[in-house]
Amino acid sequence: MAQKLDRLKESPSQTAGPYVHIGLTPNFADIGGVYPDDLGAAMVGDKTKGERITVKMRVIDGAGTPLKDALIEIWQADAAGLYNSPAERRGAADPHFTGWGRRATDMVSGECVFETIKPGRVPFNDGRPMAPHLTVWIVARGINIGLHTRMYFGDEEAANAEDPVLARIEHKVRVPTLIAQRSGDTYVFDIQLQGDDETVFFDI
Amino acid sequence: MSNIGAPNRPPEAGAFFQRDRDWHPPAFTPGYKTSVLRSPRRALLSLNSTISEITGPVFGHDMLGELDDDMIVNFAKPGESAIGPRIMVYGRVLDERGIGVPGVLIEVWQANAGGRYRHKKESYLAPLDPNFGGCGRTISGDDGSYCFRTIQPGPYPWPNGPNDWRPAHIHFSVFGHGFGQRLITQMYFEGDPMIWKCPIVKTINDPQAIEQLTAALDMQATLPMDMRAYKFDIVLRGRRSTMFENRREGN
Ligand SMILES: [Fe+3]
Numbered sequence: 001m002a003q004k005l006d007r008l009k010e011s012p013s014q015t016a017g018p019y020v021h022i023g024l025t026p027n028f029a030d031i032g033g034v035y036p037d038d039l040g041a042a043m044v045g046d047k048t049k050g051e052r053i054t055v056k057m058r059v060i061d062g063a064g065t066p067l068k069d070a071l072i073e074i075w076q077a078d079a080a081g082l083y084n085s086p087a088e089r090r091g092a093a094d095p096h097f098t099g100w101g102r103r104a105t106d107m108v109s110g111e112c113v114f115e116t117i118k119p120g121r122v123p124f125n126d127g128r129p130m131a132p133h134l135t136v137w138i139v140a141r142g143i144n145i146g147l148h149t150r151m152y153f154g155d156e157e158a159a160n161a162e163d164p165v166l167a168r169i170e171h172k173v174r175v176p177t178l179i180a181q182r183s184g185d186t187y188v189f190d191i192q193l194q195g196d197d198e199t200v201f202f203d204i
Numbered sequence: 205m206s207n208i209g210a211p212n213r214p215p216e217a218g219a220f221f222q223r224d225r226d227w228h229p230p231a232f233t234p235g236y237k238t239s240v241l242r243s244p245r246r247a248l249l250s251l252n253s254t255i256s257e258i259t260g261p262v263f264g265h266d267m268l269g270e271l272d273d274d275m276i277v278n279f280a281k282p283g284e285s286a287i288g289p290r291i292m293v294y295g296r297v298l299d300e301r302g303i304g305v306p307g308v309l310i311e312v313w314q315a316n317a318g319g320r321y322r323h324k325k326e327s328y329l330a331p332l333d334p335n336f337g338g339c340g341r342t343i344s345g346d347d348g349s350y351c352f353r354t355i356q357p358g359p360y361p362w363p364n365g366p367n368d369w370r371p372a373h374i375h376f377s378v379f380g381h382g383f384g385q386r387l388i389t390q391m392y393f394e395g396d397p398m399i400w401k402c403p404i405v406k407t408i409n410d411p412q413a414i415e416q417l418t419a420a421l422d423m424q425a426t427l428p429m430d431m432r433a434y435k436f437d438i439v440l441r442g443r444r445s446t447m448f449e450n451r452r453e454g455n
Contacts, residue, residue, distance in 0.1 A: 006302060007300050007301065007302075007442070008298060008299075008300050008301075008302055008439045008442075009224065009227055009300070009412075009413070009416065009439060010221075010223065010224065010227065010228075010300060010387070010439050010440065010441050011378075011387060011389050011416060011417065011438050011439045011440070012227055012228050012229065012389065012408050012413040012414075012416060012417060013228045013229060013387060013388060013389055014229070014375075014388065014389045014390040014404060014405075014407075014408075014417065015236075015239075015388075015404060015407075016375065016377075016388045017375060017390075017404075018323075018325060018326075019313065019321045019323045019325075019326065019375075020313070020375070020377075020388075021323065022313040022321060022322060022323055022337075022338050022339050023311045023312060023313025023338075023339050023341075023375055023377060024311055024313075024377055026337070026339045029322075029323055029324070030324065031279070031322055031337045031338070031339060033279070034269075034271075034272070034278050034279055034337050034339055035269065035272070035339075035341075036269075039263075039309075061241040061242050062240075062241040062242070063241050067242070069325070073383075073386070075256070075259075075260065075261070075383040077256075083255065083256075083259040084261065085259035085260055085261065085262065085381075086215035086262060086381070087215050087216065087217040087255075087258055087259045087260070087381065087382065088255070088259055089214075089217060098261050099261060100260075100261040107324075107325070122254075122255055122256060123255065124254055125252060125254055125255075130254070130256070133256070135256045135257065135383055137383065137386050139388050140242065141238050141242075142236070142238030142239045142240075142241070142242035142243075143231070143239070143242050143243075144228070144229040144230065144231055144233060144236070144239060144243075144407050145228045145229060145231065146386055146387070146388060147244065148257070148384070150256075165251065165254070168249060168251065169249065193241070193242050193243070193244055194241065194242075194243070194244065194245055198244055198245065198246050199244075200246075200249055201244050201246075201248050201249070202248060202249050202250075202251055203222075203223060203225070203248035203249065203250045203251070204220075204250075204251045204252075204253050204254075204257045204384050
């Protein structure tokens with residue numbers, strides 16, 4: 001017999017359920033007066049550096065219907081490619097940009113809108129630059145464990161072409177599922193849970 | 205900024221341990237009908253964590269309101285309180301190495317004592333409690349410990365099978381130090397016979413994993429003549445150490 005490793009097991013996930021808004025966006029759910037604001041509601045302020053952009057996201061089920069009870073969180077670098085996090089060791093990020101946003105999808109349209117900035121490039125583990133991207137996490141009723149994916153930017157063709165994560169996708173026809181198309185200052189990103197265009201989700 | 209990590213040690217920046225996908229529920233669980241159209245069917249793309257998942261925002265204790273961790277009163281009119289069995293829920297946030305994780309944002313939500321949520325899409329016939337909102341939050345202390353006060357939620361029926369009921373439960377959102385640690389789960393109550401009948405609980409295959417989500421009644425932590433206590437420890441993904449951390453700082 002060898003020594004015991006004494007590792008604990010990660011707490012198993014359970015679905016966020018239909019009422020995730022009560023806990024995570026109570027003001028959106030009309031539960032006023034408990035918290036002043038919903039966390040992650042405002043990502044940018046007057047002093048935030050970088051190009052202002054709007055990102056519109058939807059989550060679409062296997063029948064083609066947008067989820068009206070999903071919750072999406074995004075995490076991204078600042079305009080210079082630095083994360084506002086204690087684990088960021090390459091320098092100090094823009095103090096006026098948290099990098100984190102949280103939205104419930106609209107109960108009628110299924111859409112949610114993030115007002116943010118375009119992130120800079122950050123390095124992959126081997127030092128090669130990754131293309132600008134948002135890290136995206138999706139929970140909802142019927143989703144048993146939160147889904148991790150990324151949103152890349154359609155107008156960053158050269159950077160996307162050399163991105164080491166996109167390069168890991170064996171079936172190249174699936175790469176566009178991670179790329180949001182730009183129209184004006186707005187990027188539109190539909191996350192497909194199933195079907196021919198199923199979004200690439202990550203085990204990271 | 206809260207104090208992340210042990211004093212005199214830089215915040216950790218190692219990659220996370222691989223998630224044990226056999227311990228977590230799979231995406232496609234037909235017994236829980238909503239998962240059928242909401243479950244990805246392709247294999248997940250496996251990656252070692254990059255800096256995008258290793259990093260995460262910081263939540264400081266200064267953002268918390270005085271009553272955020274007290275659902276008995278945080279929605280109640282002055283001098284009134286929510287109806288139901290008064291309880292405290294306490295425990296520690298640990299990682300898979302058994303290390304307490306400080307500065308973790310814990311957000312909770314639940315039904316009232318009758319099993320009714322305060323939500324516009326909720327139509328269960330049990331009444332709303334005018335003094336109960338159903339949301340609370342706290343941030344773990346230096347050793348990973350946390351505590352909040354609430355009333356014990358009731359079980360409730362839900363549209364899945366013709367007669368499916370949720371056991372009493374509290375929903376937990378847990379935000380550790382890295383975005384790759386992000387976790388939502390539910391806490392159940394020791395001794396509840398409804399746990400083993402629930403299609404959502406049964407999305408988890410291993411009975412030991414279900415027990416990990418079942419809080420223990422702790423009569424030693426009870427406040428006599430006031431409230432009972434339930435202990436619920438939460439475990440987040442562990443981190444690999446990096447070369448940077450194996451070297452002593454300043455040498
Ligand atoms: Fe629930």
